Every structure is written in structure tokens, then in C-alpha cells.
Amino acid sequence: MIHCDAPGLTPVTEALEHILSSVQPVTQKESIALRDACGRILANDVISPVQVPPQDNSAMDGYAVCPADTDRYQLVGTALAGHPFAGVVQPGQAVRIMTGAPLPVGATTVAMQENAQVEGDVVTFSTLKDGDNIRRAGEDIALKSVVLTAGRRLTPSDCGLLASIGVSDIQVHRPIRAALLTTGDELVEPGRPLADGEIYESNSFVLLPVLQKLGAEVRNSSRVADDLETIKAELSRAASWADIIITCGGVSVGDADYTRLAVESLGDLSLWKLAMKPGKPLAFGQVGESLFLGLPGNPVSSLVTLHQIGLPVLRTLAGESVRLPLRIPAKAASLLRKRPGRTDFQRGVASLSAEGELVVESAGQQGSGILSSVSRANCFIVLEQERGRVEAGEQVMIEMFDQWLL
Known part of the structure; x- marks a missing residue:
């Protein structure tokens, strides 16, 4: 039996499934130059109009040979990348060939230059095996094959792959529009002196870079006053433009937690308490045509909740096919304190021990x-909802910090 910290909490996996079922990707597409495409979300499958390589070619520097029953081969020419041999190689003949050069007609093998001895225009080989050292036409990419599928966030290697099949422009989803609001009368812009009861606003400095890494268009309104009508006005303004509104703070049950009330008056909330630590107070719903995601006000809770819940939502909204994060086993280096009831995302430092074993300690x-x-951390130590304290030497699961946190 799971003993929750409080009744009515929703498990993280269940909450994420529920939320993602409500997210429809943006439908607008745009064509952009391939040079600008890295990090964008592919809108359509890419079908190769060519085969790669376009023809059989040499996998190394050596000699293209048409094998015959002889030890001595006549050198009849040279083949370079971009400058193929124009003739036909006859049995007993060889062509000096460089890596990437098209295989001459008639040649059926490439002998490594290290296995060749040349005297004038005659070459002999210590070993010669038919079919060796040839890259076959289409062995990398076949004609009309699906090279990349829609929903992929394009990487540098993807862009190189597209260039290799002659693509110069590509269809991608338009960037999502995200409005980021941080609320709190106690918040002060960094650089100003603090009065009694005030703290520096830091959430936007944590969350904004994550949204920018996603490629989202962001409008940021920081230090919105704890006032119901003010928050309603900011939400209405954001909903006129944004695909999603993200707020920090005001979604719990405190006397000054007006964000939840404002959203409920303008739209609806479908979820707002998670069996997750940090990050129990989370709200999800809709304001007008915009999705709404309300993160906790504490900075660590806000970041962890954005990473575990918000990023899958944002990436799905952007049209990306999202995979679950990779979790790998590690040995706890010391005691980790935990109560059963919520999935705990503790901050940890993972490293290899002298014996080559993956170990993790608290950050x-x-x-x-x-x-x-x-x-200080480089990973999350993910402790299951029903798990209690972890003794040194026990196995735990970790998520290494990914591109969004580094």
C-alpha cells in the first residue's frame, strides 16, 4: 500500500498521461533553409530522391582491380573522387584509386595500397579478395526510402544527412508561442536592494533558457502582483497570443495563491496536485484557446516540474515525438532520506568509482x-513513489541531466 503525504495526490506517470492526452500539436508549418533547420521539428517524413552513395565507390586508397589468373597487373589509369576513370578495366588490369572515387567499370575489388608492390606500370598484390573494400551504391540510403520521420527534432547529423540527399529547404512546424508569468509581491529584480520580506526573482532566469533551448517564442512577464484582477488581466493578454501559458507560483492553496482562482474564472483546471517531490502543486488546464501550465513557486520545484511534466507537454505541443527519459541503475554512495508517498527527484552527482562502477551521491x-x-548536480536520483529511505550500497535509478538542463 502507498502511504501518500496527503490524500488525493495523482501519481506522476498517471498525471503525465492525462495531460498529454489533452495536447494537440501546432498545425502550422513553414519551409526554411536547411542551414537554419537544426533544432527545429520536422513536419513531414523525408523520402530520399537519390541513393547514397550514388554509385559503388572505393572505401580506401588502393587499386581497383579486375581479378585474373596472374600475379602481375597492368596499371592503366587513376580514379579520384570527382574525377572517375573513364575506361573499362579488363582482366589483369588495375587502376590507382582514392577513397570515395567511383569504382571503374569492370573492376570488382579494391586492394589496399599497403598490400601492393609497384614497379613502374606493373603492380602485384600480397592478398586479393574479390569484392573487398567497396562501398555499394545505396548501402547508406536507398532510393525512395524514409530518411527521417515527422516529429523529429533535427540534430546536426540529421542536417548533414539531409544535405547528403540534396535537400536545401525543409518543412518544419512553426515555433510554439509560450507566455511565462512569475507572480509574487515579494519578488525583486536582481540588482536592486532588498527590503524586509523581499527576495530576488530567480524563476524566470531558470525557466526562460529552457524555453529558449526548445526554440519557443517567449514573452516573459516577471513579478506579476499577487492580485486576482491583475493576474486575470495578464492571463487574458497572454491567451490572445500564446499556445501555452506557464506561470510560477500561486497554484497551491494559500490565501494569496490567486493564479488558480484566476484560471478557473477564465477557463478550467483539470489537475493540480501531484504525488511528486519537489513539485506537488501543479496546475494544468486552459485559458481561452491557450493551454495553461501552472508550476510551483519554489525555484527547484518549478524547474523539476518543468523538466518532468512541462517539457513533454511543450515538446508534444511543438509537434515533436517525445520519448521517455533514459533511466539507468547506479549504486547509492550514502544514505538518501525519503518518505513513501511521492516520487522523489533528488539532485545527485553521478561518477564512476575506481572499479568502474556507476555511483551517485546527494548534491x-x-x-x-x-x-x-x-x-552542483549532474543527475536526478529518481526514487519510486512507494520507496522509503535508501541505504548506502542500494541500487537506485538516475536520470543524467540532458540538453535542457545543461
Whole structure:
């Protein structure tokens, strides 16, 4: 039996499934130059109009040979990449060939230059095996094959792959539009002196770079006052433009948590309490035509919740095919404190021991306001909802920080 910290909490996996079922990707597409496509989301499958390589070619520097019952082969020419041999290689003949050069007509093997001895225009080989050292036409990419599928976030190697089949322009989803609002009367812009009860606003400095890495168009309104009508006005303004509105703070049950009330008055909320630590108070719903994601106000809770829940939502909204994060086993280097009831994303430092074993230790205090623990960490230690304290030497699962957090 799972003993929750409080009744009515929704498990993380169940919550994520529920939320993602409500997310429809943006439908607008645009054609952009391939040079600008890295990081964008592919809108359509790409079918190759060519085969790669376009013809059989040499896998190394050596000699293209038409084998015959002889030890001595006559050199009849040279083949370079971009400058193929124009003739036909007859039995007993060889052509000096460089890596990538098209295989001459008549040649059926390429002998490594290290296995060749040349005297004038005669070459002999210590070993010669028919079919060796040839890259076959289409062995990388076949004609009319699906090279990349829709929903892929294009990587540098993807862009190189597309260039190799002659693509110069590509259809991608338009960038999503995200409005980021941070609320709180106690928040002060960094650089100003603090009065009693005030703190520096840091959430937007954590969340904005993540949204920018996603390629989203972002409008940021920081330090929105804790006032119901003010928050309603900001939400209405954001909903006129954004595909999704993301807020920090005000989605719990405190007297000044007006964000939840504002969303409920303008739209609806479908979920707002998770069996997750940090990050229990999370809201999801809709304001007008915009999705709404309300993150906790504490900076660590906000970042962890954005990473575990918000990123799958944003990436799905952007049209990306999202995979679950990779979790790998590691040995706990020391005691990890935990109560059963919520899935715990503790901040950890993973490394290899002297014996080559993956071990992980805590990155320090795990409070939801201790942002320095994230700065020191390189992974999350993911402790299951029903699990209690972890003794040194026990196995745990970790998620290494990914491109969104580094």
C-alpha cells in the first residue's frame, strides 16, 4: 500500500498521461533553409530522391582491380573522387584509386595500397579478395526510402544527412508561442536592494533558457502582483497570443495563491496536485484557446516540474515525438532520506568509482528552495513513489541531466 503525504495526490506517470492526452500539436508549418533547420521539428517524413552513395565507390586508397589468373597487373589509369576513370578495366588490369572515387567499370575489388608492390606500370598484390573494400551504391540510403520521420527534432547529423540527399529547404512546424508569468509581491529584480520580506526573482532566469533551448517564442512577464484582477488581466493578454501559458507560483492553496482562482474564472483546471517531490502543486488546464501550465513557486520545484511534466507537454505541443527519459541503475554512495508517498527527484552527482562502477551521491540539501543543489548536480536520483529511505550500497535509478538542463 502507498502511504501518500496527503490524500488525493495523482501519481506522476498517471498525471503525465492525462495531460498529454489533452495536447494537440501546432498545425502550422513553414519551409526554411536547411542551414537554419537544426533544432527545429520536422513536419513531414523525408523520402530520399537519390541513393547514397550514388554509385559503388572505393572505401580506401588502393587499386581497383579486375581479378585474373596472374600475379602481375597492368596499371592503366587513376580514379579520384570527382574525377572517375573513364575506361573499362579488363582482366589483369588495375587502376590507382582514392577513397570515395567511383569504382571503374569492370573492376570488382579494391586492394589496399599497403598490400601492393609497384614497379613502374606493373603492380602485384600480397592478398586479393574479390569484392573487398567497396562501398555499394545505396548501402547508406536507398532510393525512395524514409530518411527521417515527422516529429523529429533535427540534430546536426540529421542536417548533414539531409544535405547528403540534396535537400536545401525543409518543412518544419512553426515555433510554439509560450507566455511565462512569475507572480509574487515579494519578488525583486536582481540588482536592486532588498527590503524586509523581499527576495530576488530567480524563476524566470531558470525557466526562460529552457524555453529558449526548445526554440519557443517567449514573452516573459516577471513579478506579476499577487492580485486576482491583475493576474486575470495578464492571463487574458497572454491567451490572445500564446499556445501555452506557464506561470510560477500561486497554484497551491494559500490565501494569496490567486493564479488558480484566476484560471478557473477564465477557463478550467483539470489537475493540480501531484504525488511528486519537489513539485506537488501543479496546475494544468486552459485559458481561452491557450493551454495553461501552472508550476510551483519554489525555484527547484518549478524547474523539476518543468523538466518532468512541462517539457513533454511543450515538446508534444511543438509537434515533436517525445520519448521517455533514459533511466539507468547506479549504486547509492550514502544514505538518501525519503518518505513513501511521492516520487522523489533528488539532485545527485553521478561518477564512476575506481572499479568502474556507476555511483551517485546527494548534491546536498534537497529542499525545494535550494537552487544550489541543482547547480552542483549532474543527475536526478529518481526514487519510486512507494520507496522509503535508501541505504548506502542500494541500487537506485538516475536520470543524467540532458540538453535542457545543461
